[in-house]
Amino acid sequence: MAINKKDEFTKKENELSDFANAISHPARVAILKEIAKQEQCICGEIVQVLPLAQSTVSQHLKELLKAQLITGTVDGVKSCYCINWKTFEKFEKTFNEFFTKTNLNNPLLSGGNDKCC
Amino acid sequence: MAINKKDEFTKKENELSDFANAISHPARVAILKEIAKQEQCICGEIVQVLPLAQSTVSQHLKELLKAQLITGTVDGVKSCYCINWKTFEKFEKTFNEFFTKTNLNNPLLSGGNDKCC
DNA sequence: CATATCTATCGTATATTTACGATATATATT
């Protein structure tokens, strides 16, 4: 972007959008699913499952690491990745709060009528 | 991106990442919050509240429209925006499914031990 | 020690996103 204005928004708004950003690409959703399924994944296993080059997968893993949604440990020549459940739960909580708060004004739930123009 | 590979992922993976993408910028989170709070918002009200130029806000609104998270109607010279609750609930469901399914392997919840490498 | 394997990183190309000012268009208001 021309100039980054993200500082001008609240911490909560940034936290939610940062989390959303972490899974805003199908490859990263697929990676998370695969790691969760296997409980732990060697990098190479993920590369085999995804329709992307090894270097691209590595880049997406880096994104997920940056968001702290996964952890990575080196095991000899291989790299092992796991879900960071602590962050995952915080992630879930952040989304739930967003949904809950927003739904306070949802007429479909409260039985009120939609005042939409 | 060089070549778009999103077609190579599943429909669900794309649906989740598309929704995530819709709120992957704090401005769009703030816009949704403001519209939900007011139940309906004139464009100009949103512009006043956000630290962004009018044209930039208009762009973000267009993104939210594209994701069908909001609806927009013209009211004379003004434009009125509302939450599209139908989509919002689908959105919530999609996220909940993601969290629920992923949590099936969460040792912090199932009481199992973390097999992470 | 030479060689193979795995993966992170670098370099690079292209696409997309973010941001703004300027402008066009449509509707009000005088």
Added chain:
DNA sequence: AATATATATCGTAAATATACGATAGATATG
């Protein structure tokens, strides 16, 4: 009819994201 107001869109610049091949470094294997 002239003017003011609101907003979408255009043009543009800069930043980021996405993708790949090539490569470097680390570890394993022969």
